Amino acid sequence: MIYGLTSRDRLLLALQRKEPDRVPIWMLFPRERLPYYADVYNEPSYAPVIPYVLKYTDFFDRRGFPRPPFLTAAAVERQEIIEDGEYTITRRIIDTPLGPLVAQVRRHRDGHIAPGDSFAFFREIEDLEKALSIPYEPFSPPLDEFRDAAARLGDAGLMMADLGTAISILYHATDTQQFAIWTLTEMDALEHFVRVMHQRLEVMVHELLEQGVGPVWFLVGSEFVIPPLVSPAVFDRLVAPFDGRLIEMIHDHGGYAIVHHHGPIDELLEGIADMGADGIQPIEAPPQGNCTMAEAKRRVGDRVCLIGSIQYGDIQLGTPEEIEAQVRQTILDAGQGGGLILAPTAGPYEPQITPRTAANYIRFIEAGLRWGRYPLQAVSS
Template identity: 25%
Template structure:
């Protein structure tokens, strides 16, 4: 099988020659060692062997966020101010402020040259009056047309070595990330009516975008981020049905209407919400974190839900970066055995995340190599 065929067969729950092994965000396309930008960690020579391994050996899943092109004016454009600067250490700061009635909602972020992530320093919604002001902000009814070129370009670039998936935040993700985590949990627990108003606002815009994308790019894998915000320990499991299923199910139905394969991304303690995850209609879930990060074994999820869900996981990044290879090998074999045991749909061996530092440790590279070696020789 080609790597593309292997992935699509696993996603469809069909027979494969062996389980796919994907490095999650490390796909060898997004990581460009020739880009000399100082914020590109992947131009450090320590990354070159892993990038090459991802390109040549991994079953590549390249994710793309879809932007929209519209002729209508953004109703927030005249209300928004952006400030950007670099500090003496070379870190990049951005501040986006939106005038919302008599309040100003500001999100501030920082990006450091040696870390491939963006840190949020200030969240725009800090109290209930900010939240009301955000809900009342205008939004256009015309979402425009999706720019599908990045997906088509990526598919052309990787050929039959993998697939390109669509990356999307759900309504809960967009609303939760307006707050710091403490304020979010208090608001979600104590102001459910207001919280639903916010979720509905996001949903009304998002369902239009999802239909436009799904129609233009049918039969693709999707990753839906955000449901973990309604999992323990952040919220009681009862809120998952209220804040996730209620809004994600119609989005997932729309994706499936056009032949898409919606996968829910949900870190943490998922055991108590697995029935609700299935109720969304999704075809799969990642990363099925093992204890202590999660609270359920891969074997349990495979036994109880393997006939309903394709499983992606469940190799902890911390193990890849820190565990001696002889011990790490046992973890990989266990995941492969648990993820494919008995009857069920597909399984994709995959880490829970990816390294974000400029220097990749030799141990980390050896453990990625071991993942490929074991997967290539694994027999059902």
């Protein structure tokens, strides 16, 4: 048994499904202030939690890369903002050789969105061809921020490149109901679009890999093709062959791929493992999902590191005793033999948290340290 590991080595061993000194604890907190998380380092309500996070937890420093619409530098998006009484209309427009693509959000001043007056870029199946008619011009994402962050992180964790895969481009450009209908009526057109996006994504990912980006990649896409929204066959056709190829490329460069997947996963669990994923985050039990950590460990734990899975809602509303019990049970269910990283299912996204949430965050970390030391026989005593 190896003791006194750095967070970097502890996370690597977990991703390799080996037993480190203890179960890693990833609280999903950013290592430093980032605009897409709550400002945890300056907001006073987070102050009691931060010393525990910095001293006792393990970081995946998740960083994205700016990329143009439809992965071509030739695509230029412009924006119009229209004030309409109590509503603000934000209109995004991309001109194409076949006519403009327009997406719109009509938001009330109280924050709610008027669904009937809001729509995505793709409303007709022909809109996919509009997007593809834009000439393809490769682009090079800037890397200075990623490299600087890696230097600051050191051995406190692992850098993680955030990657929305080809299916995510299609999904986010389409209204959810329309997307589901098209998977029944227009699969050939969807597959063609996803294939082209994937080919462009391969070019980008190859360049990033050659530049040393990694070692961990966070793939976001499979969660958009889950039952009952669509058939599991959609995953087989629009996700597995493409995301599997990205994972192969990542492995060829010595990296690791974590598949991010909220919600129902039961029917896709083996499919994600078959793609070669090194980790899955999170695994959600009912009612949010349909698979427990124990079941996932039994079915794919010999192939995939399981990351999770304490519901963020429980951290908000539960008691410290309940959080400790959940952490302990998660370790019992999925920690034996390695291949477990403790994590919440979401967060931190609330601008301020309550004292209860802060106390539960702290108990989460304390419980992980108490029950997560290998060998795990002590957990049951």
